Amino acid sequence: MNAPIRRDSASNSDSSVRLRLRTRGWPLYNSNGYRSLEKGFELDEAITFTFVRSPLRIECKDIVDQQDFTRLHCPYVQDLLNQLENSIFEEVHFFSRYMEEMKSANFFKRCLPFSCTVFKFTEKQYHAFRSMSMMVADVPKPIPIRKNKSKFNKVKPIVDFRSVKVQGGKGGDGCISLRRLCKNPLGGPDGGDGGNGGHVTFKATSNKTSLEHISSVLKAEDGEKGINRDCHGKNAEHLVVEVPIGTMFKSTVGEILADLNEDGAVFIAARGGAGGKGNHYFATDVNQAPEIAEYGAAGEELSYTIEIRTIAHVGLIGLPNAGKSTFLRAISRARPKVAPYPFTTLQPHVGVVKYDDLQQVTVADIPGLVAGAHRNRGLGISFLRHIERCLCLLYVVDTSLPEPWQQLEVLRYELGQYDKNLLEKPSGVLANKMDLVQSKENLNELELYVNNINLPLFPVSAQEGVGILPILHYVRKLYDVSCMKEESDEKGE
Ligand SMILES: Nc1nc2c(ncn2[C@@H]2O[C@H](COP(=O)(O)OP(=O)(O)OP(=O)(O)O)[C@@H](O)[C@H]2O)c(=O)[nH]1
Ligand SMILES: [Mg+2]
Secondary structure, eight states: OOOOOOOOSSOOOTTOOOOEEEOSSSOEEEOOOOOOOSTTOOOTTOOEEEEEEOSSOOOGGGTSOGGGOOOOEEOBOHHHHHHTTTOOOSEEEEEESOHHHHHHTTGGGSBOSSOEEEEEOOHHHHHHHHTOOEEOOOOOOBOOOOSOOOOOSOOOOOOOEEEEEEEOOOOOOOOOOEEEETTEEEEEEOOOOOOOOOOEEEEEETTOOOSTTOOSEEEOOOOOOOBTTTBOOOOOOOEEEEEETTEEEEOTTSOEEEEEOSTTOEEEEEOOOOOOOOGGGGOOSSOSSOOOOOOOOOOOEEEEEEEESOSEEEEEEESTTSSHHHHHHHHSSOOOOOOSSSOOOOSOEEEEEEBTTSOEEEEEEOOOOOTTGGGTGGGHHHHHHHHHTEEEEEEEEETTSSSTHHHHHHHHHHHHHHOGGGGGSOEEEEEEOTTSHHHHHHHHHHHHHHHHTTOOEEEOBTTTTBSHHHHHHHHHHHHHHHHHHHHHHHHHO
């Protein structure tokens, strides 16, 4: 038997994991080492292999017969996560000869935000594992935020709803003019036509993300008047207002009139009036010098409500004070206000999480909901409307409060009462404030409830920035799933 890998006297820290990671091309996680993972777990020759697995699954039974293993399901190990900071994974497999001791050391009670399978293996199998390495697929990793947050005092919430009045430009008036030249005193009518008024148009563009730049009254320019010598007035330029892709225009009665769902799509919201004809237009055989001309027509005047269909890919929902804003600050450069009183956030804030495949996922901090929100308690309806416009949802629960599952129950009840489809959106649960002592006691009962409703649970401390990486990985998964769903919906149409 080969000598087991021994603890390095220099690296006697509890959380040491030897992990060789080849980053170019397909990363190869070849981790063979040992570690003592929890204080008190100090066994000689303790050999623990840690295999990190990314979404491309390679069944372990390909390597060693699975029947030989003892399987345990444990929810969380924070220490390991800290060590593997820059890796993204779905499952961690621990291979140890000393499973019983690890169990008794309470090691598996530590939180891991993904399912974790533990295998016990024999002395003989140990050799097979020693030389084993696992091929895993490259998964997009979130790029850590390096740039400091802006020092600019004003924090901008996202504006996703606007009521606007739009008015097309008035057409220019036609001109009444009779040509009089010294050698031709009855030169006939030469009044030019007025120019057309401009339209008010909205154009979808990827450069915009909110409606904050849209004022409540939008008026296009008027056409110029016609003048003598048959000079026509100039047509006014159209007013083009850029809006984010996915902007919907509704009439005052709530009917959807337009949905700009692709880059460059245009909606003419109010047409400009046509220019009036000058008097030359009215000359006839019997009336060679008409002294009449047209006024320019007035432009259309209409009112719309404008809404963004999707304000963010992921929405953070929770009761007031659950820590939604703190979490958004932890994962992005957004700076929503954080304070220990309810309803600190009254308008949604959006942060951007960037991944190393250049994909950006937006996360919205939605104002807190309270029981009765679907009956507009605590401005609930307007907050629920924001939730409608997120592709997937993350429920944020304050785990330090007694019976934290009740928070989840209230949130899901309110969502269901407002719109049943909201409950169908891909979701996850964040058990926040895990740094507090009470939270550790409450986590188990929350976990039971969350398992019953088939949602993944992520223990996290938004304030300390612990447990963030697995959530960002999950957020990316939710994003990919919802994009695929959208694509298939479009094809179905
Ligand atoms: N100990 C601890 N405190 C936290 C954590 N996350 C948030 N808090 C605190 O909880 C309080 C509320 O946090 P916010 O982020 O403002 O909560 P919110 O959900 O945005 O609240 P509203 O905007 O009012 O809906 C603040 O005092 C935070 O410091 C955490 O992980 N641990
Ligand atoms: Mg807030």
